[in-house]
Amino acid sequence: MDAVKVIEIKKSVFEDNDKDAAALRWSLKGRGVYLLNLMSSPGSGKTTTLIQLLNRIKGKLRVAVMEADIDSDVDAVKILEATGVPSIQLHTGGMCHLDAEMTRQGLASLPETGIGNLTDGSDSSTAEAGLDLVILENVGNLVCPAEFDTGACRNAMILSVPEGHDKPLKYPLMFTVCDLVIINKIDVLPYFDFDMEKCAEYVHMRNPKAEIIPICARTGEGVDALADWILKEVEAWKSAPAC
Amino acid sequence: MDAVKVIEIKKSVFEDNDKDAAALRWSLKGRGVYLLNLMSSPGSGKTTTLIQLLNRIKGKLRVAVMEADIDSDVDAVKILEATGVPSIQLHTGGMCHLDAEMTRQGLASLPETGIGNLTDGSDSSTAEAGLDLVILENVGNLVCPAEFDTGACRNAMILSVPEGHDKPLKYPLMFTVCDLVIINKIDVLPYFDFDMEKCAEYVHMRNPKAEIIPICARTGEGVDALADWILKEVEAWKSAPAC
Numbered sequence: 001m002d003a004v005k006v007i008e009i010k011k012s013v014f015e016d017n018d019k020d021a022a023a024l025r026w027s028l029k030g031r032g033v034y035l036l037n038l039m040s041s042p043g044s045g046k047t048t049t050l051i052q053l054l055n056r057i058k059g060k061l062r063v064a065v066m067e068a069d070i071d072s073d074v075d076a077v078k079i080l081e082a083t084g085v086p087s088i089q090l091h092t093g094g095m096c097h098l099d100a101e102m103t104r105q106g107l108a109s110l111p112e113t114g115i116g117n118l119t120d121g122s123d124s125s126t127a128e129a130g131l132d133l134v135i136l137e138n139v140g141n142l143v144c145p146a147e148f149d150t151g152a153c154r155n156a157m158i159l160s161v162p163e164g165h166d167k168p169l170k171y172p173l174m175f176t177v178c179d180l181v182i183i184n185k186i187d188v189l190p191y192f193d194f195d196m197e198k199c200a201e202y203v204h205m206r207n208p209k210a211e212i213i214p215i216c217a218r219t220g221e222g223v224d225a226l227a228d229w230i231l232k233e234v235e236a237w238k239s240a241p242a243c
Numbered sequence: 244m245d246a247v248k249v250i251e252i253k254k255s256v257f258e259d260n261d262k263d264a265a266a267l268r269w270s271l272k273g274r275g276v277y278l279l280n281l282m283s284s285p286g287s288g289k290t291t292t293l294i295q296l297l298n299r300i301k302g303k304l305r306v307a308v309m310e311a312d313i314d315s316d317v318d319a320v321k322i323l324e325a326t327g328v329p330s331i332q333l334h335t336g337g338m339c340h341l342d343a344e345m346t347r348q349g350l351a352s353l354p355e356t357g358i359g360n361l362t363d364g365s366d367s368s369t370a371e372a373g374l375d376l377v378i379l380e381n382v383g384n385l386v387c388p389a390e391f392d393t394g395a396c397r398n399a400m401i402l403s404v405p406e407g408h409d410k411p412l413k414y415p416l417m418f419t420v421c422d423l424v425i426i427n428k429i430d431v432l433p434y435f436d437f438d439m440e441k442c443a444e445y446v447h448m449r450n451p452k453a454e455i456i457p458i459c460a461r462t463g464e465g466v467d468a469l470a471d472w473i474l475k476e477v478e479a480w481k482s483a484p485a486c
Contacts, residue, residue, distance in 0.1 A: 041284045041285045041286060041383075041406075042284045042385045042406055042410055042413065042414060043284060043403075043405060043406025043407045043410060069413060070386065070413070070414065070415070070416075071413070071415050072412050072413050072415075074409070074412065074413070094386075094390065094416070096339060096384070096386035096387045139386060140284075140385065140386075140413070140414075141339070141384055141385070141386050141387075142285045142383065142384070143313065143337075143339035143382060143383075143384050143387070144339045144384075144386070144387065147337065160286075160405065161405075162286065162403065162404075162405035162406075162428065162431070163284075163285055163286025163405075164286045166317070167285060167286060169315050169317065170285065170312060170313070170314070170315050170317070170383070171285060171313065171383075172313070172314050172315075173313075173337070185405065187434075188405070188431065188434050188435075191430075191431050191434055192431075
């Protein structure tokens with residue numbers, strides 16, 4: 001290892017996002033709206049996973065989806081057509097992640113959340129929420145989204161088999177902040193050098209408490225377990241005193 | 244499409260990076276060092292592709308590699324061990340991309356480039372370069388790296404088959420700024436719904452001049468064509484008056 005030079009280059013400076021995130025989380029708790037932040041690389045299957053998941057939980061929870069994308073709106077259209085679940089598209093205007101204020105702007109455009117804008121008086125703590133769960137599909141990126149607390153109750157991420165089992169070594173923060181790691185595309189395991197045990201070991205190096213659920217979103221294999229996870233999560237959170 | 248709300252949320256403001264990039268490109272031209280900026284999603288096979296490529300071109304060009312990563316140094320170690328090509332690891336300290344100044348810092352730590360630091364007087368325009376080509380493996384990310392000109396002569400990116408052929412629709416800027424799109428993992432085409440013709444159509448919507456080279460980095464299929472592309476590129480650039 002000695003032959004390789006390692007150079008530390010400059011670090012970015014972030015705004016104070018944590019306060020906004022804590023405030024948003026508190027607002028959501030007050031309204032009984034559970035927010036799940038779903039992250040992954042581009043092409044790992046977030047939208048296909050969501051379609052399978054939503055079709056299993058939409059009869060049990062009042063749910064909506066926010067699809068963050070840089071430019072297109074194909075994902076929100078796809079979700080709505082395939083599930084009937086209310087879906088909005090958030091354009092980030094080139095931004096590679098969502099922060100808590102951007103997430104609030106998205107929630108404020110879903111009237112059923114009871115979240116309004118802080119500045120124009122439409123955010124009232126007495127508003128009644130008509131939703132149990134909002135799932136935010138973050139921008140496809142393993143770096144920046146992990147650095148910004150969106151105000152979500154939980155973070156989840158999808159790692160797909162073709163990406164390789166070493167990703168927790170290379171994108172440490174993403175795996176540290178996630179409570180749930182969904183391993184997608186398990187149907188192609190025979191064609192890739194993906195070691196499920198090593199992957200679990202690396203995930204738990206970053207976050208010993210992370211749960212791992214292997215699925216194939218294309219066929220629906222394993223998605224029942226994912227649906228159970230989210231149903232139990234929302235139920236436990238609703239009856240708990242704080243997020 | 245009417246049923247889907249589209250919300251434009253705030254755009255980021257970037258520093259003035261273009262001037263730095265132009266200056267760096269000029270310095271590199273003066274020293275005859277061609278810089279290639281290689282981008283992709285996490286797990287698309289950048290490092291494996293580089294190993295195959297370097298083993299084909301290292302006898303013909305004096306080449307070095309800069310591996311940008313958030314934290315680990317596995318890639319530079321892997322490159323050096325598999326090819327013997329000088330490789331350095333650039334730690335970005337959590338940053339999701341490299342800008343021109345960060346790239347310059349990397350180049351300055353490869354003495355053979357003749358690039359020094361502007362501030363301490365070690366950057367001398369009379370320095371003679373001992374390298375023909377430096378390949379920069381950017382951070383695995385389809386968003387931020389596309390937004391920052393590194394000072395490279397050309398941008399290339401790898402799209403792997405499992406990510407899907409729709410990526411040029413969802414990450415438009417990445418495909419707009421790339422002169423070469425390498426389609427990797429073509430050995431698993433039978434197992435994915437990847438339409439090569441549609442992919443080419445979408446790539447050319449973003450950049451009509453982009454070249455597309457399909458490869459399988461694992462087996463080496465198609466990498467000869469990639470080696471030819473880079474050899475011709477460097478030759479043409481060396482004899483041209485400006486980058």
